[in-house]
Amino acid sequence: MATNTAQGNIDGLWAALQAEAPAVPKGKPSPRQLEMLRAHKSRVKEFLAALSPEQRSALAEKNKISKPAKAERIAKGLNKKARSGGQAPVSEHPRLLPKSEPVRLGWDDQSHFFDQVVWFYSHRNRSKAQEQEDVSLLGGIDRRVFSNLFEQNEGLRVSPLLDMSGRNLMRWDFLGDFVAPSSENFFQAAKCLHEVDAKFIMNELSPLQAAEYGQCRMGLTDKQREDLIKMGADPDDFLWVESGATNNGLKLSPAWLRGQGGKLPRRSDWEEVKPFVMLHIVRQKFRFNPDSDSIPAKTTKTLLSLPSIPLLVEHTANDITWADGKTGKGSNMLGKAITQALLELSGKVPVAPMTAPLAKLRSPNSELVEYSQPSITKPLNPQRVCDPEVDxxxxxxxxxxxxxxxxxxxxxxxxxxxxxxxxxxxxxxxxxxxxxxxxxxxxxxxxxxxxxxxxxxxxxxxxxxxxxxxxxxxxxxxxxxxxxxxxxxxxxxxxxxxxxxxxxxxxxxxxxxxxxxxxxxxxxxxxxxxxxxxxxxxxxxxxxxxxxxxxxxxxxxxxxxxxxxxxxxxxxxxxxxxxxxxxxxxxxxxxxxxxxxxxx
The missing domain is CATH 3.30.420.10 (Ribonuclease H-like superfamily/Ribonuclease H)
Incomplete structure (x- = not known):
C-alpha cells in the first residue's frame, strides 16, 4: 500500500512537472523561450535522477515514456544544425536589457530604474515567442497596441494641447471633435500646414495611408487630387510621378504626390513640437478606462498592475527618430513617450511639462538600454576536417x-x-x-x-x-x-x-x-x-x-x-x-x- 502511495505521489509530481512545461514554439525559439525550455529540461532530469530504477521503469510504463518529452527534445536541439553542432543557433538580434543604474527618459528631470525592456514594432503581427512572452511575463498584454498604426475598434479621441501662451500645439481645433481609428491619423494631421490636408487624413485615410500621406509616400488618383482641390488645395501643389519613380524610399506607380519637392506642406514649427504632440496623443491613447474591454485599455490595466512599468522600445532599423534604429543609435521617441505616459498614469511621476530639452529626447536609446550582442564560444557549423582549399x-x-x-x-x-x-x-x-x-x-x-x-x-x-x-x-x-x-x-x-x-x-x-x-x-x-x-x-x-x-x-x-x-x-x-x-x-x-x- 505504501509503495502504491509513493508511486501515486511520483505520478502526481510528474503530472505537475509536465503541466508546467513551456509551450513548444513552431519555429526557432527566442532566447527567452530557449532559456525556459532548458530550465524545464533540467528540472525533468533532476526529477528522474532522484528516482530508483524501479520507480523510473514504472513511471515510463504508465506514461509510455519511450523518448524524452517533446519540450526536452526541443531543448536538446532546436533544429538539425543545432543538434549536429551541439549548440542552439545564436540570435542575430542584440538582446535589449535594462541599464543597471537609473536613467532619464528626457521629458523631465526624473530618473527611473527599469527592470524590464519590452520591444515592439508591428501593428499587425507578433511572433509566437512574443505572444507567449506577453502572456507569461507581462500578464496578457498585446504589444501590437504600442504601434501608432494599431487600429482601435472603439476609435480614439484627442483633446487640444495648449502651451503656456494658450496656443494649441495640435494646431487644428476641429481635431478635438474627431474620433479616428489610430494615433497615427492625429499625429499626421497635426503636422499639416493646410487644413485641407488635415481633414483629408482624418476623414478619408486609414492609419497606414495617413502615415504614407504625411511622409509624401502615398500616390493619389486623379479623383483624390480633384477632391482635395475642391476642398481648397492649391492645384499647383501636386507633383506627377511616372511609373517606377521613388520618393522617400517607396517605388510608385504613375500617380500624384501631394506637395512639391517630395514633402507634404507642413507647419514651420513641426520639428520643435512633434515630440510633445506625440506624448499628448499617447497619453490619450492609454488613458485608463476601467469599463472598457478594448485591447489598449486591457493592456494599460495590466501594465499598471505590474510592480514596475517596463521601458518600451520601438525596435526596427527603419527609423532612428521614433524607433531605436535596431542597434540603439536611434532616439526611440515613441517608446519614450509611451513609457512616460504609463509612468504618469501609474502615479509614480508627475505629469511632465511640455518644455523638455529636445537634445535629451533625441539622444540615442543606447543611453537607456544595453544592446547586448550575442557572444560566440564555438562554431555551430564547422566546415572542414582538413587543410583549407584556399592557401x-x-x-x-x-x-x-x-x-x-x-x-x-x-x-x-x-x-x-x-x-x-x-x-x-x-x-x-x-x-x-x-x-x-x-x-x-x-x-x-x-x-x-x-x-x-x-x-x-x-x-x-x-x-x-x-x-x-x-x-x-x-x-x-x-x-x-x-x-x-x-x-x-x-x-x-x-x-x-x-x-x-x-x-x-x-x-x-x-x-x-x-x-x-x-x-x-x-x-x-x-x-x-x-x-x-x-x-x-x-x-x-x-x-x-x-x-x-x-x-x-x-x-x-x-x-x-x-x-x-x-x-x-x-x-x-x-x-x-x-x-x-x-x-x-x-x-x-x-x-x-x-x-x-x-x-x-
Missing part, C-alpha cells in the same frame, strides 16, 4: 572620398591596404599599403578627413589608382599568388588566394564604378572574393552588421582606428584568424565580371 586570403578594405549627406560621384579610392593571411596558420605574412591621389575630386572634405584620419597632404603625395593596381599585381606576382579559380601548380611554388572584404561594396561597387568612370576594365584578379560577413554567418549562424559587431561577438576589442583602411584590415584579419581556428573553410561568396566595363 591565402588577401584582406582588403578601401577608404574612399566621402562627404556628410552627399556621396561624391564617383567615390574615389584614397587608401588601398591589403594583408596576406595564411589560411593554415591564421597569421599575417605580408602587408601592402598605398595612399591614392583622387583625380575627379582631388580635395578631401573635412568630413572625410575626420572619418578616416587621412589628410589632404597624405593624398596629395599618393599614387594614382592605375599605379596602385599595377603595384598590387606586382606584389601578388612576387608572392607567387594566383586567383583561386586559376590552375595552381604547387610544385612550382605558386599558391591560391582570394580577396576578402567586409561587405561587397569595395569590389562590387567602389572599384568598378571608379574604373568605369574612366572607361577602364576591372582587373580579373578582383572578379571573385569572399564577403567575410557572409562567411561569418555561415560558420556561426549569426548575422553580423559589420566589423565591430563581429569583434564584439568574438570577444575582441577594436584595435587602432575604425575607418582607417590599414587598421580595419588588421582587425578583419584577426576575425579571419579566429574563424580559421574554429574550422572555417574559406570559399568564394561573391563575384563580378572582371572583364566588363562599369559605367558611371
Amino acid at each position: 591565402y586570403l588577401c584582406v582588403l578594405d578601401f577608404e574612399a572620398t566621402c562627404n556628410n549627406g552627399q556621396t561624391p560621384k564617383p567615390q574615389e579610392i584614397i587608401e588601398f591596404p591589403t594583408l596576406l593571411v595564411n589560411t593554415r596558420t591564421g597569421k599575417v605574412e605580408k602587408e601592402f599599403h598605398l595612399y591614392i591621389k583622387p583625380d575627379v575630386h582631388p580635395t578631401l572634405s573635412d568630413f572625410c578627413t575626420e572619418l578616416t584620419g587621412i589628410t589632404q597632404v597624405t593624398v596629395d603625395s599618393g599614387v594614382s589608382l592605375e599605379e596602385a593596381l599595377q603595384s598590387i599585381q606586382t606584389w601578388l606576382d612576387e608572392s607567387n599568388l594566383l586567383p583561386h579559380t586559376a590552375k595552381v601548380d604547387k610544385g612550382h611554388g605558386s599558391f591560391s588566394f582570394l580577396f576578402l572584404t567586409c561587405g561587397d561594396w569595395d569590389l562590387s561597387q567602389c572599384l568598378p564604378r571608379q574604373l568605369g568612370w574612366h572607361n577602364k576594365d576591372v582587373p580579373y584578379v578582383f572578379a571573385q572574393w569572399i564577403n567575410v560577413k557572409t562567411a561569418f554567418y555561415k560558420l556561426y549562424r549569426v548575422k553580423p552588421t559589420g566589423m565591430t559587431s563581429m569583434l564584439r561577438m568574438l570577444g575582441m576589442g577594436l584595435e587602432g582606428r575604425h575607418h582607417s583602411g590599414i587598421d580595419d584590415c588588421r582587425n578583419i584579419a584577426r576575425i579571419c584568424s579566429r574563424m580559421l581556428e574554429d574550422g572555417w573553410n574559406p570559399k568564394q561568396t561573391s563575384q563580378k565580371n572582371g572583364g566588363a566595363k562599369y559605367s558611371s
Whole structure:
C-alpha cells in the first residue's frame, strides 16, 4: 500500500512537472523561450535522477515514456544544425536589457530604474515567442497596441494641447471633435500646414495611408487630387510621378504626390513640437478606462498592475527618430513617450511639462538600454576536417572620398591596404599599403578627413589608382599568388588566394564604378572574393552588421582606428584568424565580371 502511495505521489509530481512545461514554439525559439525550455529540461532530469530504477521503469510504463518529452527534445536541439553542432543557433538580434543604474527618459528631470525592456514594432503581427512572452511575463498584454498604426475598434479621441501662451500645439481645433481609428491619423494631421490636408487624413485615410500621406509616400488618383482641390488645395501643389519613380524610399506607380519637392506642406514649427504632440496623443491613447474591454485599455490595466512599468522600445532599423534604429543609435521617441505616459498614469511621476530639452529626447536609446550582442564560444557549423582549399586570403578594405549627406560621384579610392593571411596558420605574412591621389575630386572634405584620419597632404603625395593596381599585381606576382579559380601548380611554388572584404561594396561597387568612370576594365584578379560577413554567418549562424559587431561577438576589442583602411584590415584579419581556428573553410561568396566595363 505504501509503495502504491509513493508511486501515486511520483505520478502526481510528474503530472505537475509536465503541466508546467513551456509551450513548444513552431519555429526557432527566442532566447527567452530557449532559456525556459532548458530550465524545464533540467528540472525533468533532476526529477528522474532522484528516482530508483524501479520507480523510473514504472513511471515510463504508465506514461509510455519511450523518448524524452517533446519540450526536452526541443531543448536538446532546436533544429538539425543545432543538434549536429551541439549548440542552439545564436540570435542575430542584440538582446535589449535594462541599464543597471537609473536613467532619464528626457521629458523631465526624473530618473527611473527599469527592470524590464519590452520591444515592439508591428501593428499587425507578433511572433509566437512574443505572444507567449506577453502572456507569461507581462500578464496578457498585446504589444501590437504600442504601434501608432494599431487600429482601435472603439476609435480614439484627442483633446487640444495648449502651451503656456494658450496656443494649441495640435494646431487644428476641429481635431478635438474627431474620433479616428489610430494615433497615427492625429499625429499626421497635426503636422499639416493646410487644413485641407488635415481633414483629408482624418476623414478619408486609414492609419497606414495617413502615415504614407504625411511622409509624401502615398500616390493619389486623379479623383483624390480633384477632391482635395475642391476642398481648397492649391492645384499647383501636386507633383506627377511616372511609373517606377521613388520618393522617400517607396517605388510608385504613375500617380500624384501631394506637395512639391517630395514633402507634404507642413507647419514651420513641426520639428520643435512633434515630440510633445506625440506624448499628448499617447497619453490619450492609454488613458485608463476601467469599463472598457478594448485591447489598449486591457493592456494599460495590466501594465499598471505590474510592480514596475517596463521601458518600451520601438525596435526596427527603419527609423532612428521614433524607433531605436535596431542597434540603439536611434532616439526611440515613441517608446519614450509611451513609457512616460504609463509612468504618469501609474502615479509614480508627475505629469511632465511640455518644455523638455529636445537634445535629451533625441539622444540615442543606447543611453537607456544595453544592446547586448550575442557572444560566440564555438562554431555551430564547422566546415572542414582538413587543410583549407584556399592557401591565402588577401584582406582588403578601401577608404574612399566621402562627404556628410552627399556621396561624391564617383567615390574615389584614397587608401588601398591589403594583408596576406595564411589560411593554415591564421597569421599575417605580408602587408601592402598605398595612399591614392583622387583625380575627379582631388580635395578631401573635412568630413572625410575626420572619418578616416587621412589628410589632404597624405593624398596629395599618393599614387594614382592605375599605379596602385599595377603595384598590387606586382606584389601578388612576387608572392607567387594566383586567383583561386586559376590552375595552381604547387610544385612550382605558386599558391591560391582570394580577396576578402567586409561587405561587397569595395569590389562590387567602389572599384568598378571608379574604373568605369574612366572607361577602364576591372582587373580579373578582383572578379571573385569572399564577403567575410557572409562567411561569418555561415560558420556561426549569426548575422553580423559589420566589423565591430563581429569583434564584439568574438570577444575582441577594436584595435587602432575604425575607418582607417590599414587598421580595419588588421582587425578583419584577426576575425579571419579566429574563424580559421574554429574550422572555417574559406570559399568564394561573391563575384563580378572582371572583364566588363562599369559605367558611371
